Amino acid sequence: MSKKTDITDLDTGELALARPRATLVEVAADKLRELILLEKLPAGAHISERDLAAALGISRTPLTRALTILEQDGLIEYSVTRRPQVANPRLDEIEQNLIVMGALEALAGELACACITDAEIEQVAEYQRQIEAGDSTLSPLESFRLDMQMHEAIVQASRNAPLIDTHLKFNARLWRARFQSSQRRSGRGQTLAEHRAIVDALTRRDAKATSEALRHHLASAVTNTKKALQEDGKAKDRNTETE
Amino acid sequence: MSKKTDITDLDTGELALARPRATLVEVAADKLRELILLEKLPAGAHISERDLAAALGISRTPLTRALTILEQDGLIEYSVTRRPQVANPRLDEIEQNLIVMGALEALAGELACACITDAEIEQVAEYQRQIEAGDSTLSPLESFRLDMQMHEAIVQASRNAPLIDTHLKFNARLWRARFQSSQRRSGRGQTLAEHRAIVDALTRRDAKATSEALRHHLASAVTNTKKALQEDGKAKDRNTETE
DNA sequence: TTTAGCATTTTGGCATTCCAAAACTCCAAT
């Protein structure tokens, strides 16, 4: 009722550094996300807290917290006996996630139409152009990255923080599956057409159309991912792949 | 490649107890959620890890992990100096969350139509009947609870785990705001009509209509919540309310 | 009365440690 400093957000003197200083937890969480996406920590791998902590040069305390965060993100799962392992979603789980992601992106597109700037539209269009132009020259990874960035840009344009945040988590969860799926060149033409439709609708700021285009695009992703992973699954069945 | 126990999921001998035994972290997280929803830990309150841990009868280690979980759920926020406090979302943040929640429930309704059983529909309809019948007799809290349960039942019927999970988190985040909003009796008739429309569409298993009805219902919630919280905000402005 | 600054207390981050439970090893019995 009396003593209140409340000048929390003054200039720190340093430009652009008003965020909570990085803790080992955050560093570890970021690093882990990276290790998982790059499959340096492969799906399904069991994790030893001690070993991983040692590898990261930290103690178990912050590592455990980082794992807790990744668990919430769906990248780490705990077995019945509480041993952590890298999540290895089944095809049907990936499918369910993609469906939700579709709804999220459709909403993002719809919201974006109400407030997106010309510059932002131009940025999205630019990504689309690069994807199209580099279709036969870019590496799969580069194409994939551009694709991700394009979607990301649209979601960002929605200006809805919880939506952006939730989308980010689903994205992390689905990254590997979508990357694998993108390796297949088949269906490429359709994907490009869908991208064009999205950019077109967005340019017209047609909320309904943008939403519909994104939803349709993600529905295709469901189909393509399913196909890609089913083939992949069969290929792996020939080896003695541990799950 | 060789040694694999892999009989992880056998009957434990005890019925219905195949889940990882409860850790203090989970217990604490659940308890904290409850304390926050009941406003025993009021919005914006600063939290002392030591005090809270003592109050819960545990050490800081599991409490910190529980706080990390609640942070991911959006119920706890960390200040720039890393001091935890109960989240106190601004009106516009609540609004953004409600918008996402609308999309989630609309999707849930749509998916549900494809697989919902007669019994599940009956359950939803039963909730709706109870709400309607008890409109003038039930306590605001009881009405609210029924309302929540009805929505919950629909989302569950979607059979989409990530969707159910995500919806749950948004629900926790929005619980207090929606509860406050539900205290206002105004707009009650409209709410009931919307519920009827939802049940009606769901009964017909009309995905499009169900989705639309839910989306419309949540849009109303945005409006109502905004009204309720604005009034509430003004009322509090007269006091010397610390934020 | 307000404010600047110093001393004290409180706070969360993190490392370390102990412990019970789970996982693994290895050998004997079938």
Next chain:
DNA sequence: ATTGGAGTTTTGGAATGCCAAAATGCTAAA
């Protein structure tokens, strides 16, 4: 070759202690 089980190792859960940074209280100068 397979199985059963005792003994050992490894594992994550949790408590504790220390530290630097932040918050708070207090005093004195303006």
